[in-house]
Amino acid sequence: MAGTIRIIGIDPGLRRTGWGIVDTLGNSLRFVAAGTVRSDDKAQLAARLCQIHDGLAEVLSAHMPHEAAVEATFVNRDAVATLKLGQARGIAMLVPARAGLPVAEYAPNAVKKSVIGVGHGEKRQIHMMVKVLLPKARFDTDDAADAIAIAVCHAHHRQSVTARLALESQP
16 A cells, blocks of 8 residues: 555543554654543543544544554453443444544554563553654643554554455455
C-alpha cells in the first residue's frame, strides 16, 4: 500500500478513553494528535457510553484515520469493573468499525514489547519511549500516551494484520 497511512490508537476506559493518532509512511512515524475522551462518572452507564461514542466519533471526523487499533481487555479481580471496561472497549471498537476502518486488537504486553522492547514495563517507560520515537508527541493523560503506543504498535505490525484481514475476507 503506497502513501501515508493514518492510524488511531485507542486505549479504552469508562472514565477516560485515550486516543492517539500517528501517520506512517514506510518505516517513518509522525505524531498527529492525541487526547482523552472523558465521561461523567456521575451519569448512568448508558449515558457514559454515549459520551465515549460521541467523543470518539468527533475525533474520527476531525482526523480521518485509515486504520484503528484498540488495546485488548485484561481480566482483573473485579468482575464488575472488567465488564464495564469491556463495554467501553466495545464502543472503542464500534466507532471506527462503523466508520469503515479496519480495527486491530493488541494485548497490553504486545504494545509494550513493540514500544519498549519487552512485554512488561511501567507506564513511565512507555511514555519515555513514545517521546523518543515521536519527539513532537503531546498527551494530556496516561491514557492518551498509551493510545499513542497502541498506534505505534499497529504501525509496526500492520502489514501482517492487513495481510491476514485480506485473506479472511476472500471467499
